[in-house]
Amino acid sequence: MSASSVALLGNPNTGKTTLFNRLCGARAKTSNFPGTTTAMRVGRSHVGAEIIEVIDLPGLYSLQGESPEAAIVRGVLRGDAESRPGAVIALVDASNLFRNLILVAELLTFDEPVIVALNMVDIAERTGLRLGVPTLSRRLGVPVVPMVASKGIGLDGLRTVIGALSSGATAQVRPADLPAPGASLEQFTTWIDDVLNDAYPGGAPAAALDARTERIDRVLTHPLSGTLVFMAAMGALFWTLFELATVPMDLIELTFGYLGSGVSALLPAGAIRDLLIDGVIGGIAGTVVFLPQICLLFFMISLLEDTGYLARAAFVNDRIFRRFGLPGQAFVPLLTAHACALPAIMSTRLIPDRRDRLATIMVAPFMSCSARLPVYILLTGLLFADRPALAGLAFAGCYLLGSAAAFFSAWLFGKTALKGTPRPMVLELPTYKRPSLSNALLTAKDQGQAFLQTAGTVIVAICVVMWWLSAYPKVGAPVEAVELRQAADMSAAPAVADDLRARADVIQAKAEQSGSFAGIMGRTIQPVFQPLGYDWQLTVGVLTSFLAREVFVSTMSVIVGGGAEAEPDEGVRQRIRTMTRDDGTLVFTRATAASALVFFVLAMQCLPTLAVTRKETGKVKYAVVQLAYMSGLAYVTALVVYQSMRAAGIS
Amino acid sequence: MTLAPATPISLCDLAVGAVARLHEARLDPESCHQLRSLGLTESCHLRLCKTGEPCIVQVRSTRIGIAGAVARHIFVVPLPVGAS
Ligand SMILES: Nc1nc2c(ncn2[C@@H]2O[C@H](COP(=O)(O)OP(=O)(O)O)[C@@H](O)[C@H]2O)c(=O)[nH]1
Ligand SMILES: [Mg+2]
Numbered sequence: 001m002s003a004s005s006v007a008l009l010g011n012p013n014t015g016k017t018t019l020f021n022r023l024c025g026a027r028a029k030t031s032n033f034p035g036t037t038t039a040m041r042v043g044r045s046h047v048g049a050e051i052i053e054v055i056d057l058p059g060l061y062s063l064q065g066e067s068p069e070a071a072i073v074r075g076v077l078r079g080d081a082e083s084r085p086g087a088v089i090a091l092v093d094a095s096n097l098f099r100n101l102i103l104v105a106e107l108l109t110f111d112e113p114v115i116v117a118l119n120m121v122d123i124a125e126r127t128g129l130r131l132g133v134p135t136l137s138r139r140l141g142v143p144v145v146p147m148v149a150s151k152g153i154g155l156d157g158l159r160t161v162i163g164a165l166s167s168g169a170t171a172q173v174r175p176a177d178l179p180a181p182g183a184s185l186e187q188f189t190t191w192i193d194d195v196l197n198d199a200y201p202g203g204a205p206a207a208a209l210d211a212r213t214e215r216i217d218r219v220l221t222h223p224l225s226g227t228l229v230f231m232a233a234m235g236a237l238f239w240t241l242f243e244l245a246t247v248p249m250d251l252i253e254l255t256f257g258y259l260g261s262g263v264s265a266l267l268p269a270g271a272i273r274d275l276l277i278d279g280v281i282g283g284i285a286g287t288v289v290f291l292p293q294i295c296l297l298f299f300m301i302s303l304l305e306d307t308g309y310l311a312r313a314a315f316v317n318d319r320i321f322r323r324f325g326l327p328g329q330a331f332v333p334l335l336t337a338h339a340c341a342l343p344a345i346m347s348t349r350l351i352p353d354r355r356d357r358l359a360t361i362m363v364a365p366f367m368s369c370s371a372r373l374p375v376y377i378l379l380t381g382l383l384f385a386d387r388p389a390l391a392g393l394a395f396a397g398c399y400l401l402g403s404a405a406a407f408f409s410a411w412l413f414g415k416t417a418l419k420g421t422p423r424p425m426v427l428e429l430p431t432y433k434r435p436s437l438s439n440a441l442l443t444a445k446d447q448g449q450a451f452l453q454t455a456g457t458v459i460v461a462i463c464v465v466m467w468w469l470s471a472y473p474k475v476g477a478p479v480e481a482v483e484l485r486q487a488a489d490m491s492a493a494p495a496v497a498d499d500l501r502a503r504a505d506v507i508q509a510k511a512e513q514s515g516s517f518a519g520i521m522g523r524t525i526q527p528v529f530q531p532l533g534y535d536w537q538l539t540v541g542v543l544t545s546f547l548a549r550e551v552f553v554s555t556m557s558v559i560v561g562g563g564a565e566a567e568p569d570e571g572v573r574q575r576i577r578t579m580t581r582d583d584g585t586l587v588f589t590r591a592t593a594a595s596a597l598v599f600f601v602l603a604m605q606c607l608p609t610l611a612v613t614r615k616e617t618g619k620v621k622y623a624v625v626q627l628a629y630m631s632g633l634a635y636v637t638a639l640v641v642y643q644s645m646r647a648a649g650i651s
Numbered sequence: 652m653t654l655a656p657a658t659p660i661s662l663c664d665l666a667v668g669a670v671a672r673l674h675e676a677r678l679d680p681e682s683c684h685q686l687r688s689l690g691l692t693e694s695c696h697l698r699l700c701k702t703g704e705p706c707i708v709q710v711r712s713t714r715i716g717i718a719g720a721v722a723r724h725i726f727v728v729p730l731p732v733g734a735s
Contacts, residue, residue, distance in 0.1 A: 061685075061688035062684070062688035065685075065688065067685075095712065096711075096712040096713060097712075098711050098712065099690045099711065102690075185687050186693050189695075209709070210712075210714075213714065217700070217701065217714075221701065221703075221704075221705060223703070311716065315704060318704075318718055319719070319720075322718075423679075424721045425716070425721075426682070426686060426715065426718065426721055427705075429715065429716045430714075
């Protein structure tokens with residue numbers, strides 16, 4: 001038995017996270033329990049002169065049953081001697097002692113030394129509950145430490161008790177009347193009833209009604225006012241991710257831009273410099289840029305969760321979502337996915353049921369993320385160049401199509417691959433509490449760190465490879481460009497010379513684009529996209545967008561000889577509109593533009609998302625299915641759109 | 652029509668504010684276990700705080716939100732006023 005580690009166990013909302021943060025501060029790491037998708041936090045804490053490891057176990061109501069959380073906790077408690085924690089701190093909510101102690105009773109049937117941390121005594125005292133702590137301790141046969149985790153009260157007492165246990169004092173003796181291991185919840189209930197009758201002077205109090213909670217619940221779960229509050233809360237969340245997050249995101253891009261030009265000034269031109277600036281620095285920037293949205297989202301979720309509101313909000317959409325095989329909690333991920341699929345997929349941790357969680361992960365990327373925005377703007381502009389009102393409608397249609405595809409697919413998965421009775425929601429509604437800012441900050445930090453450590457490295461690697469594919473092999477400057485440069489060298493007027501050189505650069509960029517691996521692949525794969533109406537140039541655009549969708553715009557811009565800007569000017573857009581196929585006809589007929597638009601709405605063109613899906617589901621399989629399903633659906637739908645428009649005479 | 656006091660009725664048909672004894676939950680074993688671990692054990696006393704979506708019941712100090720689709724399958728025996 002290693003006394004140098006303790007595990008935290010308790011019902012949800014008992015202050016486990018708060019106590020963990022108090023014990024370990026910022027020295028914690030979030031990962032998953034081996035082989036599962038359940039998050040695990042491990043930290044270190046000083047106890048006297050020793051440093052002990054603290055493990056945060058998933059919150060749960062009972063150690064029995066089939067839930068993955070119960071299985072994980074049982075696994076930890078029954079683990080081999082090395083990995084088993086030296087002691088278990090059972091955190092209980094003093095204001096809801098009865099229900100909380102059932103779990104403790106179950107825990108006592110295991111061999112681990114147990115410490116009961118009696119948390120939230122401030123709330124219990126406010127409601128007038130007076131408990132005989134020594135009696136409770138005697139009846140349970142374990143130390144009971146009263147505390148207020150949110151204020152740090154009782155922490156020293158807890159540390160002392162942990163220290164005494166780990167110094168290997170006397171072994172704990174279980175109460176003689178404790179129900180046997182495997183007893184029913186009813187038997188544990190009877191025993192706890194008896195214990196509490198003893199521990200509360202004058203007998204266990206009758207359950208009081210919490211008038212305040214009752215009043216707030218009446219508003220927050222009301223069909224009308226509940227929905228309004230929900231929309232306001234989600235609106236705030238959306239604004240944070242869509243508007244507020246752009247400030248740090250722009251800063252990150254600016255910083256890495258400066259870093260790039262700094263390195264560029266230091267190094268001689270050549271392959272190494274390109275690799276460093278466009279590959280590595282670009283790749284790291286492309287990863288770090290996700291951090292603001294991830295951290296802000298988890299910050300907001302932590303606040304919402306701590307107040308107790310999230311449990312109420314989950315019910316607002318449950319009835320509608322269930323019809324499509326999604327849980328009510330899927331609302332946060334699906335809303336977030338309109339900003340970015342990465343934080344959305346990470347936030348599916350809110351969903352307790354594994355099947356529900358998988359379904360949400362699989363369909364969240366259908367929602368139109370902000371990276372699709374520039375593509376929608378470009379393509380709807382091409383589709384209805386002369387009718388801005390129609391272009392606007394098509395733009396809104398893209399968002400609708402994305403959501404429709406998500407719900408349809410969730411329904412389809414529910415009927416096929418992810419079968420299982422969708423279980424309507426039953427949730428504890430915790431009392432309303434003031435959220436903890438430090439909990440929220442630490443959650444944001446932990447999630448950001450976990451993202452960088454696990455998905456981050458993969459995403460940097462993907463970015464470098466994609467950059468390499470579009471930059472290599474290097475082709476020599478085309479004759480035309482060489483001639484233009486020679487003409488520029490001989491020109492007397494500097495303005496004319498600059499103009500000639502700029503034109504030479506454009507021609508060279510286009511040659512490099514089509515000579516690169518990506519360009520070669522575009523030409524090779526083009527027959528696949530022929531039925532969708534794409535020529536090789538558009539195919540290159542589609543392929544390069546697999547790095548990130550917004551790359552499409554700059555790729556098309558380079559192909560028509562503009563710069564590689566994310567926001568092409570009117571001249572470049574005009575050139576994209578009039579760009580021609582090898583046979584001289586227009587690339588962007590109305591049918592092609594519509595088909596490309598549909599493809600971009602539905603296709604899985606985001607490798608970072610796949611990296612996160614793999615990480616959150618724990619299996620490569622799900623990332624592969626996601627890629628194949630979404631891109632397959634995109635292909636078929638785009639095909640239908642193109643061919644039926646052609647058949648209808650629209651081209 | 653008056654109900655005999657011992658007739659189990661669906662949780663959905665219980666009056667708001669009424670106290671009742673849990674009779675049975677006609678649900679899959681996993682859902683039943685979930686309800687029991689939240690405190691809705693055999694023959695426990697509960698109070699209906701709110702009907703609708705979700706329906707809210709209180710068992711001792713625990714408030715539980717239950718989707719209507721589940722509440723319909725939970726059967727309770729109303730207790731006379733004044734019982735707890
Ligand atoms: N009044 C009071 N609130 C607490 C106490 N401990 C935690 N909280 C609050 O209870 C809420 C839930 O805490 P959290 O640590 O997230 O619970 P968990 O779900 O068990 O991890 C947060 O809003 C905390 O600030 C306490 O001792 N007293
Ligand atoms: Mg927590």
